Amino acid sequence: MSDVQTVATLADAARQMGADSAYLGGGTVLMRDVNAGTAPSRLVRTTDPALGEIRALGDRVVIGAGVTMAQILAHRDLDFLHPVARLIGGPQVRNMGTVGGNLFAPHPYGDFAVALLALGAQVTMAGASSGSARPIDDVLRDRERPSGLVASVEVQRPSAGSFGFRKVSRVKPKGVSVMSIAVLAPQSGGRIQGARVAWGAMASGPVRGQAVERALDGQSLDSTTIERAAQVATDGLSPPTDPLATSWYRQEVAGVHLRRLLQSMGGR
Numbered sequence: 099m100s101d102v103q104t105v106a107t108l109a110d111a112a113r114q115m116g117a118d119s120a121y122l123g124g125g126t127v128l129m130r131d132v133n134a135g136t137a138p139s140r141l142v143r144t145t146d147p148a149l150g151e152i153r154a155l156g157d158r159v160v161i162g163a164g165v166t167m168a169q170i171l172a173h174r175d176l177d178f179l180h181p182v183a184r185l186i187g188g189p190q191v192r193n194m195g196t197v198g199g200n201l202f203a204p205h206p207y208g209d210f211a212v213a214l215l216a217l218g219a220q221v222t223m224a225g226a227s228s229g230s231a232r233p234i235d236d237v238l239r240d241r242e243r244p245s246g247l248v249a250s251v252e253v254q255r256p257s258a259g260s261f262g263f264r265k266v267s268r269v270k271p272k273g274v275s276v277m278s279i280a281v282l283a284p285q286s287g288g289r290i291q292g293a294r295v296a297w298g299a300m301a302s303g304p305v306r307g308q309a310v311e312r313a314l315d316g317q318s319l320d321s322t323t324i325e326r327a328a329q330v331a332t333d334g335l336s337p338p339t340d341p342l343a344t345s346w347y348r349q350e351v352a353g354v355h356l357r358r359l360l361q362s363m364g365g366r
């Protein structure tokens with residue numbers, strides 16, 4: 099069994115973290131380890147109200163790490179994230195599972211993190227790296243050895259039609275991901291500028307699809323561009339084999355799902 103320690107602030111929680119401790123968010127992942135007897139001996143949680151805040155600042159939104167998927171769905175400023183949150187687990191999981199926990203949820207979980215990666219979120223930490231915001235790319239890369247606890251994530255609201263998300267699962271509507279894809283394709287003068295593409299369940303954690311980003315950047319979102327993007331969908335990726343799908347299957351269907359997502363974003 100694990101002992102649970104409750105502290106007042108996230109900074110206190112960060113100070114309490116040690117070798118045999120884990121931070122407890124909504125617990126939808128961690129409590130399974132507790133039940134299996136494989137969790138660390140000490141779980142640290144906080145009642146810090148700041149973690150549950152959602153603040154809109156112009157075209158930017160700050161989301162506390164303790165915000166649940168259900169809270170995302172209830173917030174009108176986060177409508178661009180509703181299609182993502184809606185596809186995470188069933189109602190009980192969405193009522194408990196948090197944004198912060200999703201960044202560290204193991205494969206094949208992490209669908210919300212995939213969306214945040216494509217959106218280029220900035221992550222504010224408490225603990226060793228407290229204060230300054232870090233690009234989500236860095237936080238996800240270091241997620242096996244996180245340097246502190248996540249306090250909040252900040253994203254820029256995407257312009258209309260520039261952001262899309264697709265989740266492929268065998269059981270609808272709440273199966274876990276065979277893969278998930280998020281695309282941010284802002285356009286200027288009819289050309290895509292600064293594309294960001296992220297894949298879920300195609301590596302040990304969420305990853306950028308840089309070959310697809312190169313295929314999109316500077317192009318209009320037409321059928322030729324979409325076809326080129328689909329052809330390079332898995333370049334640089336080595337998808338895992340797991341009980342949901344083989345690596346071969348993931349490689350075979352990735353281009354098909356990317357093509358459908360880009361077409362749904364207005365590609366002709």
Ligand SMILES: Cc1cc2nc3c(=O)[nH]c(=O)nc-3n(C[C@H](O)[C@H](O)[C@H](O)COP(=O)(O)OP(=O)(O)OC[C@H]3O[C@@H](n4cnc5c(N)ncnc54)[C@H](O)[C@@H]3O)c2cc1C
Pocket residue numbers: 120121122123124125126127128129163164185186187188191194195196197198199200201202203206207208209210244246247248249272273274275
């Ligand atoms: C039946 C079921 C279905 C699910 N379906 C999906 C799905 O479709 N898509 C999906 O993405 N996930 C899914 N999940 C996984 C999980 O529910 C979500 O990923 C959820 O967002 C995890 O958040 P949590 O707060 O419950 O994490 P927890 O279980 O509390 O923690 C998970 C990990 O994150 C760490 N952590 C939590 N908060 C922080 C923080 N603020 N800073 C640093 N580390 C932190 C914990 O220490 C732990 O290592 C499912 C889970 C279940 C049980």
